Amino acid sequence: MYRRISHCYFRCGHEDQLCSLFALIGIFVSRVKLWGDRLLQFSSGDVHVRFCHRSSLILCIVSRSYEQLDEQLNILFDQIVSTLSRSQLDIVYKKKGDNYDLRRLLRGTDKYIDSSVSAWRSDISLLQSAIRILPMSSTDREYLSSTMISCLTASKFDGVLFGLIIAHRQVAALVRLKKYILHPRDTHILLNLISGNSSLRITEAQTWTPICLPNFNDRGFIYAYISFPWEESAACLILLSVKKDHFDLLNEVKKRIVEKIESNSKFFSSFQSCIDSPVAFSISQVCPINLHVMIPLLFALSFRIPLVSREERNDTRRLYERITHLVREEPHMRCLFVRRNQDNILVWVTDKFELQCVFSPLTSAVTATALVDRLLKTLKYHEQRYFILHTPSF
Incomplete structure (x- = not known):
């Protein structure tokens, strides 16, 4: 309006x-x-x-x-x-x-705005201005990043700011020009651009489009090169440049990136497996009586019985909205345990992370704390698979 x-x-x-x-x-x-x-x-x-x-x-x-x-x-x-x-x-x-x-x-932009609104309902990472990370071994992710950096560096032209490989609204790899940061909300704008336009997902098609990333520079445009290099694969390569005449140059960079990725058959097989059949972190082995857990900047949610119906999942989503609102309104709050008839809630906020868990109503505060400690130790062991701890630069 x-x-x-x-x-x-x-x-x-x-x-x-x-x-x-x-x-x-x-x-x-x-x-x-x-x-x-x-x-x-x-x-x-x-x-x-x-x-x-x-x-x-x-x-x-x-x-x-x-x-x-x-x-x-x-x-x-x-x-x-x-x-x-x-x-x-x-x-x-x-x-x-x-x-x-x-x-x-x-x-013609209603589809992108609709995608943004729908993402708020389905992608809980938006609650925290975070992005979801595609689960992948640290060596595979490092190879993806180093491949993009080496090909961009070898091109020897100025103006390229960021390179991303995404799939299923998750980031597999992200590289950036030194001193520049891609804000998570700007990343979601790129994700909406992809998910809101099926014509972009044509194999071997290249798209060149101006786009404004408000948290990077809300007064001007940068230019996005978008390509789905592999047939029947959800993997998408995005290269962002400040120069509007970089399409042909970035098309050549894309070809070098794809060629280098495909030349490593062992990596390419593992990469395709991660894209086609992503394996999310499962909390069931760590916390067998835990119902649900959400850590901002993490990859996804882990649902298990009894969160089986859409209504129950929506209720949990609204619960996280209330928790997040409370944490923002009370910045000095560090730990909270709430008992309810249908579940118990544990919130733990530190300078490094924010943890929100929903447990069975029979779970005590002592048991919940012990399970969370086990969960964090397990995540620490596997953190490079489920987090991007630092963004490589070129």
């Missing part, structure tokens, strides 16, 4: 049915603005309405839970900026006025 009660995107319902709602929200916003203030939120019963004022846009979310609403709106705004950039938004409204229909510039 933007200033003059118009809208540029809505998730549910039909436009003609929602016009009166947009008008009502616009009246609320305008009335508070006349008072010299800014409307941020209001609630009615268990319905919570949250606003986010960014540039000329007013983002609005209606939810039955109040946790993480700002984070969801920020992610949505980042997705819009990835198409237009902050500078373009400012210029458009300066030249065209507040009544300009932004949908003209956002035409």
Whole structure:
């Protein structure tokens, strides 16, 4: 939605049915603005309405839970900026006025915004502004990274910032130019670009597209070279450059990377196995009575009985939203154990990690602490398989 009660995107319902709602929200916003203030939120019963004022846009979310609403709106705004950039938004409204229909510039991008919204529901790493890592042996991951670095370095041209290999919305390898960092939220924008456009997943097809990464530079564009080099494989290579004429050069780099990967038959077989049949970390052997565990920056979740229904998984997802909200609201909290009728919850926050676990309601605090200690020791032993501890640079 933007200033003059118009809208540029809505998730549910039909436009003609929602016009009166947009008008009502616009009246609320305008009335508070006349008072010299800014409307941020209001609630009615268990319905919570949250606003986010960014540039000329007013983002609005209606939810039955109040946790993480700002984070969801920020992610949505980042997705819009990835198409237009902050500078373009400012210029458009300066030249065209507040009544300009932004949908003209956002035409065809609903699928990416939908992908972003859907990812919030399905990919719990977004709660923590984290990314999921594809499980892989440390030697294989190091070989992938070193291959990308050697091929990019050998090309001897400036402008390339990042190189990624991803699959299943997980990062297999990431390399970067020295002094530059790829923010996890920007990584999710790239993941949404891939998952929201099936035409990109054509084997041997190369795509060259401008994209704004708001947490890197929200005022300008960089250029993404995207390729799925192997037939019937989910592996995707992404190379990011600041120069718009780098397509042919990066296409040659891609060929060298693919050639070097395929020349090592032992590695290539292991790599394809990791892509085709990824093996996630299982907590059942470490914590046989544990139900569920989530560590930010980790790879995935480990579900086991009795979290078998969609409703139970959604309840657990909402529980993590509440826990994350609590941790953010109480930054000095380090350890918390909560007993509930259906489960017990252990939260442990340190300077290095944040651990959130859901246990059986019969599990005591002492037992839960002992199991978590075993879990952390096991993860420490296998950390290079499930984490990217440092990002190689070139």
